[in-house]
Amino acid sequence: MKKHIVLLPGDGIGMEVTLAAKDVLEAVAEEFDHTFTFESKDIGGSAINNHGTPLPEETTSACRNADAVLLGAVGGPEWDNNPSHLRPEKGLLGIRKELNLFANLRPVKGFSNLLHASPLKREVVEDSDLLIVRELTGGLYFGTPSERRNNGQSVVDTLAYERHEIERIVRRSFDAAMLRRKHLTSVDKANVLESSKMWREVVEEIKEDYPQVTVEHMLVDAAAMKLITNPAQFDVLVTENMFGDILSDEASVLTGSLGMLPSASMNEKGFGLYEPVHGSAPDIAGQGIANPLATILSAALMLRHSFHMEHEAQRIESAVNQALEQGYHTSDLHIPGGSRVDTDKMTHLVIDLLKA
Amino acid sequence: MKKHIVLLPGDGIGMEVTLAAKDVLEAVAEEFDHTFTFESKDIGGSAINNHGTPLPEETTSACRNADAVLLGAVGGPEWDNNPSHLRPEKGLLGIRKELNLFANLRPVKGFSNLLHASPLKREVVEDSDLLIVRELTGGLYFGTPSERRNNGQSVVDTLAYERHEIERIVRRSFDAAMLRRKHLTSVDKANVLESSKMWREVVEEIKEDYPQVTVEHMLVDAAAMKLITNPAQFDVLVTENMFGDILSDEASVLTGSLGMLPSASMNEKGFGLYEPVHGSAPDIAGQGIANPLATILSAALMLRHSFHMEHEAQRIESAVNQALEQGYHTSDLHIPGGSRVDTDKMTHLVIDLLKA
Numbered sequence A, B: 001m002k003k004h005i006v007l008l009p010g011d012g013i014g015m016e017v018t019l020a021a022k023d024v025l026e027a028v029a030e031e032f033d034h035t036f037t038f039e040s041k042d043i044g045g046s047a048i049n050n051h052g053t054p055l056p057e058e059t060t061s062a063c064r065n066a067d068a069v070l071l072g073a074v075g076g077p078e079w080d081n082n083p084s085h086l087r088p089e090k091g092l093l094g095i096r097k098e099l100n101l102f103a104n105l106r107p108v109k110g111f112s113n114l115l116h117a118s119p120l121k122r123e124v125v126e127d128s129d130l131l132i133v134r135e136l137t138g139g140l141y142f143g144t145p146s147e148r149r150n151n152g153q154s155v156v157d158t159l160a161y162e163r164h165e166i167e168r169i170v171r172r173s174f175d176a177a178m179l180r181r182k183h184l185t186s187v188d189k190a191n192v193l194e195s196s197k198m199w200r201e202v203v204e205e206i207k208e209d210y211p212q213v214t215v216e217h218m219l220v221d222a223a224a225m226k227l228i229t230n231p232a233q234f235d236v237l238v239t240e241n242m243f244g245d246i247l248s249d250e251a252s253v254l255t256g257s258l259g260m261l262p263s264a265s266m267n268e269k270g271f272g273l274y275e276p277v278h279g280s281a282p283d284i285a286g287q288g289i290a291n292p293l294a295t296i297l298s299a300a301l302m303l304r305h306s307f308h309m310e311h312e313a314q315r316i317e318s319a320v321n322q323a324l325e326q327g328y329h330t331s332d333l334h335i336p337g338g339s340r341v342d343t344d345k346m347t348h349l350v351i352d353l354l355k356a
């Protein structure tokens, strides 16, 4: 197959990890006889510096013409005091909205020989394997009005949804549950919010179409507790944009290896933007020591979800697993008795293992 | 001193734990020569059953005429399928709003011989001692519009604040920090929400009046992570109503003893409603085995914050500590080598220890 991929390295370690994942994708192409072409565009802080805006029009249009997008990370202290429209994260929020990437998938699963780094006791966290499906283009993030009023004496933000926006994310989460353990937890605050009441109704309607899936409704405050006390009880969780932001970051630290977590943000047609969950880590940028595995695993999600290359995706994932099992780790992690390697070495280990 | 206290037992174990705390308050009165008078009113499910509404007018007016209010817990499966206005939690939301209880204080501190029950590793959680200050009468909970639109095809909720509402909760949190380790973390989502930008500005303004307090701004998603990876880094956190709901429940499970956590909800004048953080536990209601300590510790907060009886408050707190140190615990907890006791026995242990 022939596929065109836009790379959005972004800021900080974004460049290093994106190039690492590109190398892995090229190895996959060679191995499986695909043709992947690449093009790199600016987003975030680097786009502010080069084009005066965090999301240049040419970045958006390149993404529209691509088969998939791989993003590194955005942000850094250089832009922290910029006015709101010149902040790196506006690029991220903008591209999600422009490309209609309403479904954010964040799988969380521990790696056995990294679990010792978890803040949780091993017996609490060890069997966790969950997927958070976060609505990404609506809710409290994008509702209007979002403004000051009365000469700055008051302020409002708006949590807004169209029914069809809730329906499509809920359907997506049922589909995901069907491919997993067939358990769906819908997270809301239906004892307070009208939008949550509607969310709950939509889930109740759509579940008729998925009789094999067990559905549970959970309040967001209870979910925040249970993610810690018993993360293994969850399979797929689906929730509103802001709730999903909070819960997915909460979930990301449970296994002790934030540097390993990939994510996918997709539209209705299976087009997606793939990115690691971790940030731009400006403190270690440019040193060649960043952990490329979350971005490499994001590339695997791209192969699976956008290109339907399940076999290729699994080859990447098992190569990453093997590298860890052999004790290789970057400096953000520690494996007792293992060997610390840099970005480049880790990337080539993965490539060698996937070709083997 | 003479003080009049309204008891709102509510539902489930609410009655048992409220009566336990009343016994402790009576012992304090005797010991320190105060006169506490009590009056009991319905709220939540029991109010729905007895008066057809979760918050009868006579409950509200009794609270208005009291010096402080002690609440047990509301809710239970009996009312789970009621329409929205006949749900127990509407009583809770209503009384907060009616009495203008805008400041919800939730201290979280581990008890050394209960920490083994924490889902977190002991070294991660052991030095945690934090206070979450949650805004309780505004934000996403109470903003209007909160309604369906376009024939039910869309829905909105509103996160609204007046500047003075942000100012008063921020001031309250600075005051709290001054009495503790003088560190304040203001939690917001200023990279997305206009209300959070205003929140951040208000914190920056008010901090000029508290030069001794170190202030940090943290995004809510980062706070959700750091509460787990390094809870000991926090002293006082202050945040919006919905963020506070999520983060305070998340924080409540860190120490492994949810059944021990008190809370205070206060107005501008120091009047307050005090209640345990735990729920109504319908599964064990009426068996006389509920843990009364969170409610007893809530009564201690009442003495401290509403009645300025610091010494009396400390006597209760140290009696509770001693009971645990002697190995006594209720059935929700476990102390290796300790003795399991029922509600009544635990209450009398605390009373004996505080008189000693």
Ligand SMILES: CC(C)[C@H](C(=O)O)[C@@H](O)C(=O)O
Residues within 6 Å of the ligand: A089, A092, A093, A245, B191, B192, B221
């Ligand atoms: C950078 C920020 C705007 C973004 C969000 O809140 O969505 C980030 O936290 C994320 O989760 O991808």
Ligand SMILES: CC(C)[C@H](C(=O)O)[C@@H](O)C(=O)O
Residues within 6 Å of the ligand: A191, A192, A221, B089, B092, B093, B245
């Ligand atoms: C019962 C519910 C409405 C309430 C809230 O969300 O405030 C509860 O979760 C709490 O935190 O006291």
